[in-house]
Amino acid sequence: VSLLPKTVTNLIDEFAKLPGVGPKTAARLAFYLLTKSIDDNRKLGEAVLALRENLTECGQCYNYAESDPCPICADDGRNHRMLAVVEEPLDLVAMEKSGFDGVYHVLGGVVSPVNGVGPDDIRIGQLIDRVKNNVKDYDEIILATDPSLEGEATAMYIKQYLAPYDIRLTRLARGLPVGGDLEYTDEATLTRAFEGRKEY
Amino acid sequence: VSLLPKTVTNLIDEFAKLPGVGPKTAARLAFYLLTKSIDDNRKLGEAVLALRENLTECGQCYNYAESDPCPICADDGRNHRMLAVVEEPLDLVAMEKSGFDGVYHVLGGVVSPVNGVGPDDIRIGQLIDRVKNNVKDYDEIILATDPSLEGEATAMYIKQYLAPYDIRLTRLARGLPVGGDLEYTDEATLTRAFEGRKEY
Numbered sequence: 266v267s268l269l270p271k272t273v274t275n276l277i278d279e280f281a282k283l284p285g286v287g288p289k290t291a292a293r294l295a296f297y298l299l300t301k302s303i304d305d306n307r308k309l310g311e312a313v314l315a316l317r318e319n320l321t322e323c324g325q326c327y328n329y330a331e332s333d334p335c336p337i338c339a340d341d342g343r344n345h346r347m348l349a350v351v352e353e354p355l356d357l358v359a360m361e362k363s364g365f366d367g368v369y370h371v372l373g374g375v376v377s378p379v380n381g382v383g384p385d386d387i388r389i390g391q392l393i394d395r396v397k398n399n400v401k402d403y404d405e406i407i408l409a410t411d412p413s414l415e416g417e418a419t420a421m422y423i424k425q426y427l428a429p430y431d432i433r434l435t436r437l438a439r440g441l442p443v444g445g446d447l448e449y450t451d452e453a454t455l456t457r458a459f460e461g462r463k464e465y
Numbered sequence: 466v467s468l469l470p471k472t473v474t475n476l477i478d479e480f481a482k483l484p485g486v487g488p489k490t491a492a493r494l495a496f497y498l499l500t501k502s503i504d505d506n507r508k509l510g511e512a513v514l515a516l517r518e519n520l521t522e523c524g525q526c527y528n529y530a531e532s533d534p535c536p537i538c539a540d541d542g543r544n545h546r547m548l549a550v551v552e553e554p555l556d557l558v559a560m561e562k563s564g565f566d567g568v569y570h571v572l573g574g575v576v577s578p579v580n581g582v583g584p585d586d587i588r589i590g591q592l593i594d595r596v597k598n599n600v601k602d603y604d605e606i607i608l609a610t611d612p613s614l615e616g617e618a619t620a621m622y623i624k625q626y627l628a629p630y631d632i633r634l635t636r637l638a639r640g641l642p643v644g645g646d647l648e649y650t651d652e653a654t655l656t657r658a659f660e661g662r663k664e665y
Binding site (some may be wrong): 284292309315 | 469475480503
């Protein structure tokens, strides 16, 4: 595609590095920006460059934040006795939308031997440190890692590390997704849904 | 999502303005960038900001270019007697990949009454000007607008405007897409494929 201007091919290349963006989508995005005003382009470019500005990590939950502690950890109105352990900041956002009102610990990944990620490579140690000397401060620790192989493995590691301490550990329920279709539900999910069935 | 840092929500908002990027994808992209190095982020941001730098429009074909005439129009090795009329620069890229070796005229859109785009709003006039006094310079003008309602209408307009001049007009063949499946081909395409059938 050397017949395109260098600035255009360069932007296509950069867009194509984003997850889920192939070369065709990248080209479409770049040409779309060419149809927008220079001012609109500048807003996007500057938003990318500004992303890390004033950005820090909350020393308590390790979520991205502009202040330490972050607004969630600093909020006395929340239930600090409920601690949800999530993989990534986007999982925290999902939990918030579901109405969870406790506090968080963001692991920053999952244990994944295939990808060379061990328990020491994510913030499991920090979680243990946070909990072990303050067991009485928590009513419950919700292991809200993904219902995937790696998420399960990570939850198992955390369970083992926290075994010596007298603290209630829970895991989010597995079952049929709301609005889902039984016919198209995979076997493992249906097995879990059956095991977890409730009185009606 | 006010619990996310302002720079993050701002970038999510900007990404969400891109075509085909919903709020969830926008969030995923922003958080992806947070996992990359500041240097990687800067490359993308600067590529967006640099997009319009040194960018001009070729005065002959109206494609985006760094020089005027553009490398295609300036290339004596190409067949300047074959002129392909396309809607957008990306269509030109597709034509190039197919091996077309002539020159182009980029309309910059299609006639679309629904969207309030008339023949004067795209570069049909420039095409007529380019051709009418130089009819002898062209063997063929290929109307390579999309095989859509609007692309057809645009081709019809051009045909009408060029009717007074003795010049060969062609349109790209409609038919079954290569690798396609007859069973799943829509009626209109199949009708066209039948009409355009060839001796075998």
